Amino acid sequence: MSTPPDAAGHTPVVVIVGSSIGGVRAAQALRSEGFRGRILLVGEEEALPYDKPPLSKQFLVGQWDADKVGLLTEDAAARDRIELRLGVGATRLDVAERRVWLSDGADLAYDWLIIATGASARPSPWRPGSGVHVVRTLGDSGSLREELRRPGPVVVVGGGFIGAEAAATARALGHEVTVVDPMPTPIGRVVGPEIGRYFTDLHHRHGVETRFGVGVERIEGEAGDLRVGLTDGSTVQAATVVVGIGAVPNDGWLADSGLPLDNGILCDEYCRTLDAPNVFAIGDVARWFHPRHRERLRVEHWTNAVEMAVCAAHNIAHPEDLRAHSPVEYVWSDQYDWKIQIVGRPTQGSRHELVGDLEGEKPRAAVLYTDDRGRLHGAVTVNWPKALVQCRRLMTGGAGFDEALERISALGGASGHPQEGVRETRPGTGERAGGA
Known part of the structure; x- marks a missing residue:
C-alpha cells in the first residue's frame, strides 16, 4: 500500500504522461487503489481531458459539444487530488534520474512513471493545398466538422473503423460519400473477407459508393475542389477528403531514454517497461507481453487502454500483489x-x-x-x-x-x-x- 510522507518528508509521486483515456483512468484508479501520494497528469493539449471515440461520430455530426466528450473536469481533478499540467508535452526522459522534461522547460521528478501518450493518426502522404483531414484529436474533428457544414462530395481513404464511422457521419449530414481502400472489403483485416462483404453491403444500402481493391495515388487541388487519383487510373472528385490509414505510437520523445522501443514501448505482462520496473506504459503506446497469447501485442482500442490503466495503478499501489494484463480483446464500432x-x-x-x-x-x-x-x-x-x-x-x-x-x-x-x-x-x- 502506498504511504504518506516518510520520516525524511518525502511524498511518493506518480507522474502520468498523457491525458487521454488511459492517463485519466490511471490517475483515478490510483486513488481507488489507495495511493495517497501526489499524482501529476501531464497533457500536451491545452484542453481538459476528453474521450476520443465520439470524435468520428456524435461530436463530428454536431450532436455533442466539447463538454459532452470531457473525461475529467477541474473540480473532479481537485477532488481526487490529481494535479493537471496541460498544454505541455513531454520531451525527454531520464530513467536513471527518474525525471521527465517538459516542452516549457520544466522537469518533474517521479517515483513511478506511467506513459500513456497514445498514438497519432498516420499522416496523410498526400498534401494538396487544403481539404485533407485526419480524425484523432478534438482539433482534428472540430476542423472537419466545420468543413462538413459546406456542401460537396466527401472521399474517405481507409475502410477501417475510423474511415467507416466518418463515412457514416458524412452521409448522415447529406454528403455524397465514396470510401476507398486497397483491401477487397472494409475491416477485412479484423473480420475476414467473407464477413467483410456484409460491411460493403452496409455502405451501399446507405448510399455510399465504395472503391475497394484500389489505392490512392495522388490528391490534387484544394478544399472544395479536390481530385483524388486512384491506382486504377480513375479520378474521384471531392470537396473534402478524410484519411484514416492507421495510427503510429507516440514514442518518439523516448528515443534517447534507453527504454526498448519496437512499434511501441516494450513491456512485461504487468505493464512495466523492460529494464525499468518503476516505469509503466499503457494504452496505444504500449506493446506488452500477453500471457495467454504468449506474444507481445500493441492494441489500439479504448477498452484495452482502460484495462491497462487499472492494471498499472494496482501494481503501483500494491507491488506485493502484481497482476498481469491478460485481457480478452474487445472493440466496438457504430456504423449507420x-x-x-x-x-x-x-x-x-x-x-x-x-x-x-x-x-x-x-x-x-x-x-x-x-x-x-x-x-x-x-x-x-x-x-x-x-x-x-x-x-x-x-x-x-x-x-x-x-x-x-x-x-x-x-x-x-x-x-x-x-x-x-x-x-x-x-x-x-x-x-x-x-x-x-
Whole structure:
C-alpha cells in the first residue's frame, strides 16, 4: 500500500504522461487503489481531458459539444487530488534520474512513471493545398466538422473503423460519400473477407459508393475542389477528403531514454517497461507481453487502454500483489444503424459460423470463429449485445467452439442456426474448409 510522507518528508509521486483515456483512468484508479501520494497528469493539449471515440461520430455530426466528450473536469481533478499540467508535452526522459522534461522547460521528478501518450493518426502522404483531414484529436474533428457544414462530395481513404464511422457521419449530414481502400472489403483485416462483404453491403444500402481493391495515388487541388487519383487510373472528385490509414505510437520523445522501443514501448505482462520496473506504459503506446497469447501485442482500442490503466495503478499501489494484463480483446464500432462489437482475434481462427441474419431489414447476428483445435477464438456481433456478453464470458472461460455455438444459437433473437453459405469459411482466405 502506498504511504504518506516518510520520516525524511518525502511524498511518493506518480507522474502520468498523457491525458487521454488511459492517463485519466490511471490517475483515478490510483486513488481507488489507495495511493495517497501526489499524482501529476501531464497533457500536451491545452484542453481538459476528453474521450476520443465520439470524435468520428456524435461530436463530428454536431450532436455533442466539447463538454459532452470531457473525461475529467477541474473540480473532479481537485477532488481526487490529481494535479493537471496541460498544454505541455513531454520531451525527454531520464530513467536513471527518474525525471521527465517538459516542452516549457520544466522537469518533474517521479517515483513511478506511467506513459500513456497514445498514438497519432498516420499522416496523410498526400498534401494538396487544403481539404485533407485526419480524425484523432478534438482539433482534428472540430476542423472537419466545420468543413462538413459546406456542401460537396466527401472521399474517405481507409475502410477501417475510423474511415467507416466518418463515412457514416458524412452521409448522415447529406454528403455524397465514396470510401476507398486497397483491401477487397472494409475491416477485412479484423473480420475476414467473407464477413467483410456484409460491411460493403452496409455502405451501399446507405448510399455510399465504395472503391475497394484500389489505392490512392495522388490528391490534387484544394478544399472544395479536390481530385483524388486512384491506382486504377480513375479520378474521384471531392470537396473534402478524410484519411484514416492507421495510427503510429507516440514514442518518439523516448528515443534517447534507453527504454526498448519496437512499434511501441516494450513491456512485461504487468505493464512495466523492460529494464525499468518503476516505469509503466499503457494504452496505444504500449506493446506488452500477453500471457495467454504468449506474444507481445500493441492494441489500439479504448477498452484495452482502460484495462491497462487499472492494471498499472494496482501494481503501483500494491507491488506485493502484481497482476498481469491478460485481457480478452474487445472493440466496438457504430456504423449507420449497426452496433458492431468484436471480442478476441477473429482472423486468427481457421473457420467461422454465422448465427442469425446480416441481410434483413433488422439485422442481428453473431459470427463465431474457431481454430484447428476447436476453441472459440473470437466473435463479431451486430445489434446483439446479449450475444456479445455471452461470447466474451465464454472466451474468458476458455470455452470450446461447439459449446459456444450451441449457447449463442439458444439465445434466441436471431435465426437460431448457422446461416447457409458461410459455414466453415476460412477467414483471411475466402476459401471453404468444408462442403457447405
